[in-house]
Amino acid sequence: MKDLMTLLQERAGVQAAIAALADKEKGGAALSAEEVAEFGKLEAQFDTLTAQIDRLQAAERMAAAVAKPLSGSLPAQPKQAGRQAGEALGIIVRSLVSAGGDPRAAAHFAETHCGAPDIAAALNTGTGSAGGFIVPPGYVPEVIELLRPASVVRKMGARTIPMPAGTLTMSRHTAGSSASYVTEGTDIPSSQPAFGPLKLSKKKLVALVPVSNDLIRFSSPNANDLVRDDVVQGIGTREDQAFIRDDGTEDTPIGLRYQAAAGALIPANATITVQNVKNDLGKLELALLNGNVKMLKPGWIMSPRTLVFLQNLVDGNGNHVFPEIAAGQLRNKPYAVTTSIPDNLGVGGDASEIYLVDFNDAIIGEATGLIIDISKEGSYMSNGQLVSAFSRDETLVRAITEHDFGMRHIPSVAVLTDVKWQP
Known part of the structure; x- marks a missing residue:
């Protein structure tokens, strides 16, 4: 089963492919029949991945809400709202160092010393x-x-x-499109980026x-x-x-x-x-x-x-x-x-x-x-x-x-x- 990060990466890759086709058309070049078909497939794939991501995120929120503590010392709680951005990385590193690299012991440290049961759960099941x-x-x-x-x-x-x-x-x-002046009855030169x-x-x-x-x-x-x-x-x-x-x-x-x-x-x-x-x-x-x-x-x-x-x-x-x-x-x-x-x-x-x-x-x-x-x-x-x-x-x-x-x-x-x- 794919995790949330993998799905997010896949969706971003699909979006980049869609953007590339859109940029080509925006620049004045017509999409081929194969590219139009590919655009439709990418759009459907994007919607499918979005639905999967939404379900996984919902499941994670529910799991955090009912998570049990690893010990009786602290109540279960989701990710702490007051925590600074990226502070979780510091807790993870400190916990792993204190436990000699053992994720299970690190989970206990994160819970009892850092007051971070959400990170403890992540370390314990990571x-x-x-x-x-x-x-x-x-x-x-x-x-x-x-x-x-x-x-x-x-x-x-x-x-x-x-x-x-x-x-x-x-x-x-790599190059932009160009324009030309023409005389009456002369074919217009083709041009595309x-x-x-x-x-x-x-x-x-x-x-x-x-x-x-x-x-x-x-x-x-x-x-x-x-x-x-x-x-x-x-x-x-x-x-x-x-x-x-x-x-x-x-x-x-x-x-x-x-x-x-x-x-x-x-x-x-x-x-x-x-x-x-x-x-x-x-x-x-x-x-x-x-x-x-x-x-x-x-x-x-x-x-x-x-x-x-x-x-x-x-x-x-x-x-x-x-x-x-x-x-x-x-x-x-x-x-x-x-x-x-x-x-x-x-x-x-x-x-x-x-x-x-x-x-x-x-x-x-x-x-x-x-x-x-x-x-x-x-x-x-x-x-x-x-x-x-x-x-x-x-x-x-x-x-x-x-x-x-x-x-x-x-x-x-x-x-x-x-x-x-x-x-």
């Missing part, structure tokens, strides 16, 4: 695997939502779509996060938040590195830097003046506009060094060149800052990059939920040194998730390279 404990589907959306502030690509508006079977194929708009495939396939991200055992011993809800934040930050930081600058080798996603067209990699002017800085930023804007990018969610991403330079930049009269930065804008578009964009690029090791992206065209395909495993004896690298978790009274939390990243419209990303602006 799914384990050789790689760790699979976080129940009902708690995964909270984790994904918490990744938004931890990952600038997500925060800037990249769209998340579940991948039902670990792969997802969508249409990628060109589409190509965007193929996503799951890539495994493994985050190794050391957590203080003192946090595990505390019963305060603040401890749940700290454990949760450590895990989410570990995933979010590595995600940003992948979605921005990974090149697709060694089973990684292809980031923005390597999805950009060659003509959209624009070197910064070596002479740093106020006018040249304005011109360089304008070149990125022009690159997107010339690519017929809709600019629905345009935004900049840059390194902290670049931001501080732009904040300090003044003209000959001492006026700030970009005063809107104080309001989170640069040239009327939002920006985000991340250390995932290095400052040690280029021949001299002193260059950085600035990205301008219409994030409405950025797609994150989510293949699975989240798998948690723990180790109290493992070691990890810290500042180039091998550190023992046991000697530091820490527990290593391994979080595994699977996803991929792609752009639906390649001209929607432009990169200013060789940026040597320094405050």
